[in-house]
Amino acid sequence: MVCTGRSSRNAGPSGPGRYTQLLTRSGNTAEEALFPDVRRALGLIRNLPIFALFLSTVGKLEQFSPPPQLDSSERIFRSTLVPFPPIVWTPVDVLAARITNDKVWTLREVASTHHIAHLGRPLFAAMYDAALAEGDQEVHTWIVKFALQKLLKALDPETLSLQQALACIAVRIPIEFNPAPLTPPDGNDADVERNLVADHMRLLLAVARRGAGVRMISSRWSDGAMNSVLHHQGWNPLLATMHYLGTSLLDLGERGEIATAFLLLYARDRATTFPHQPPYPGSSSDDHGLDPMYDGASKRRIVTVNQFLEALLGKERFGACAASVPRAYHTLESAAIPLATAFRDGHIYFNHFIKVNSYEMVNQQYLHLAISRGAAIICANGQTGIDIVVPILIGTSCTRTR
Template identity: 30%
Template sequence: EKVTVQSWARPYKGQAPEALWNHINNHLLDSHDEPYAPYCAIVQSSGMGKSRCIDEFSKTHFVIPINLRKPRAPGFPAADKALYDLFAPDSAKSYSSPLLFELMRAFLCALFEEVEKVIAKHASNPEDLPSWFRQYMTEGQTFGSQGQKRKSLYEAVANRTETVSYASSVPQTSPKREKFSDDSGPSDPLIDAVKKLLEHFKPHTPDNSSHPRVILAFDEAHTLTRNVEESENLDGHGSFSPFSNLRGSLRFLRGSPIFSVFLSTTGKITQFSGPKHLDPSVRVQTGKYSLVPAFTTLGWDQFARPLPVIVKRDGVLCADIGFDYQSTAPESSETGVPVGFMSFVKQKLTARAADDGELPPVAKFAVLAQRLPLEFMSKVYSEAEREQVENHLRVCVSIDKSFVSMVTTNSSEPIVSEAACGLMRSADFKAPAALLRVMGGFSIDKGNRGELIALLLLILARDEAVRTPVGLEQLKGQGFFGVIPFLKALFVSPEDPSSDFEDKDIPLKDAFKDTFMHFNHFVKRGEQEGLDFPCLLGFLARNAAVMCANGQKGIDGAVPMVSMSKDGIIIVRTKTAVFLLQVKNAKKYSATPQEKLFASMDLEMFGFKDLEVPIIRVVFALAGRPALHVMQQPGKRGKFTSYDIWASGMSGQVFRACKDDEATWKSLVDLSYGWKSIYTEKESPNRELQMQTTPMVAKDPEFWEWIGEDWKRLSN
């Protein structure tokens, strides 16, 4: 609780509030696409900063914050109990549909009236109303309770709502008022309350007269969506939930400078806005009006610190390339991350407590997706994809205006990937069986040649190798592991000491004895170009390895390898090695190595023309007969040496991970037989924030904002 409250006291970072303002205005002022009602949903995974964005937004825009969380449920900001009690399912059920419609109108009327009274009594400067009101509403708040001023305000709103009777003052059908600014027709208490509130605001300048002046922000808004009584048409009084009726009242305020946003960390992400053919309003179904698209661009990496580098005579010393979490809690010896924090992350990822038994398939999908690039195939989002966003930390990159198409991803986050590693080590988590279930039961891109299978083999080898202590104290708890322990965990070492692993020149184990890797998940790139030294350096810094873009020539993945000295990890362009892989699942690639495949894995085409250290190239011939060969090859014109490994067959004779469950791995092979369009935002900073959700996928600077200027200069 203390950590959560303190985190809100830290300075806000990011441009999400500005992006939200752009989103609202662009759609409200679109003369060709008039919205049905002035509201939108904020759709994003848990922990992405929806509530914090609104709080920061309220410093410069007048926001009336309403939190409808259950009063006893933990969370920050705390619940507004008086309003929750007003709209809770048990309370709403006491109203018939017509009375529920009147209740929502009365609530808005009471809200505007009571807020106006607070401003009239306490505020003195109309130019500073947003920040003043934010201070008023947050004064005295704690993790478990709102401050007394806010409590008193909403108690007054709740009491006033229950006493206002629209039955005697408002016709049973809505007034024929097309626009808020239209003064024709009978007087209405709601309109009068809005106008009186707006008198406190400084008049607009002509060029922004249509911009919203008051924003209603409903947090934990799923409380409003509980069904009361079904109805087929939301345009009438027989609507079936508080939100349905509230939406009708908000529609009545079209043309006024009032806008609403709805946030929720639970429930269905389509509960406030959905495909028009499923919308209960006939006018939305026919296209006469549209819904304002959901806002998703909250950004990523706002709190990522530029990684410090220390220039040494022979290169750059990475003094802080691994995890850096300061805590008095017990830490993992492998990652340095506090154990208690990691348990919290595991619960958020799986949406269940640690002692709830074996994970269900959807949770296992979430775990694997933090290690492997699992991409949903269908442009029309599925229930499974939606559930991953709602409950399992999957990030929503974009939702189209029709609310039919959604692009999601598991954005690169090393801490969450490390939590997934811990979950995969549990006795009841069988990784190959889990991937088999994912590939067979979810609509995902399986790849063309079994790439996900090879990546899982590498992930499991990494999880074993990272347990082997590294030599330097400086690297303790930073996630580094040796290349040789990694290879031993990946492949079954031949028993014959004169075998291919002991080359006639320099044995592989000697060539890489002081070489290390640093990854706990794979990130798939969207473009083929730019896989150069600075790019691989970024992956190394982020504890990630590369899955190449579709159609990448010669290779399917890459893992940077760095050397260790007495000072620590030294990064030098000419001494940064690479582990390259190519995957084949056709049976024509079998036990006999094919030189042409290794020749196609040419580092020179990525700019590595002066490499002074050996590299490793591996071909995974997944459908071949079991065989394992290691060959030492000089590079073109003697530029560098390559240790080439041909690994054929999903067999326990070849891969250590296959020893206990060879049949499942073979089933994976049997089952294994699109890019920048996902960034739909056009304006700045919305587009940049959207691109930041997919770090390192291309060379555009937006994908590398997190890394800092010192690292960027290394590419020069």
């Protein structure tokens, strides 16, 4: 028996949560909750081949496991019996392929639906593998849609609420929340982060990042130009961020790094809608088609360095930038090579940012792992001379030079 869900007022599109949380009515005494009664009933059949697993995303764990002094069981009250404590650790990447030196990964592989589906929560990987085992070859299509529905807690909304827009942002940019004061000022909503956890797949340490980018890109950009109609129909993530800056404990960092991450993420999203331009993995010689093992290019998750810079700077400014030569160089031959030529074979694959807390994390080994999961890096506070790193891969093989 498996009971899963959220609070009854926040049940998701599938609905099971509306029944699970009826067992944990709020109150100050255990008699007001039904969960101890269910626990005793299950104890009567403990010798039968039956198990019970209760899953919840609520933020108040004491609803499931009240303090012993409030428990209705005398044996628990006297510590004769000790109930199982709730499991609060959520493992991630447990079903993901290991990125090791004994295999040369290609950019199309690490950007593929197959690889992405196995990152993060085991929920998506388990469903993905189970569907493939049953012969469902369309799983790579619906797994992204399913992840989006779980993220937004809606089937297919035409517009986004501010909280849904913030949920999309929160899995792509590492926004943080300030600690809630004991007596918050009037107007501050300390429950914003809790609602993201309960309703929109937010974890304290890691999150799923499959559907947010798809929705944000398709609703904002078309062939590199902004879709002004959808942009004004509830799809403006900046509006959501500005709203919660004034009404919650949202913290955007100390150095403006979150604002910069927004700009870089917008440029990446816009660049993915540019027409294919060789040299590009999959633009003319992609023999794998829509194979989910190698669909990173066909799904437009990979952009060239030149496309990214054009999306970031605009066409005219990029033209001047592309023709510029380096001010510092290793050899005299490199002194006359324009930027566009130097990075002609450079590719970028990232769909979210992660924040590191150590200066030592910016190294070739860590960048190799970051690009394997589509991550750009916001550096540790106080790191000298650098704030954000966007990994660039020359060619299409994810290998380190040393």
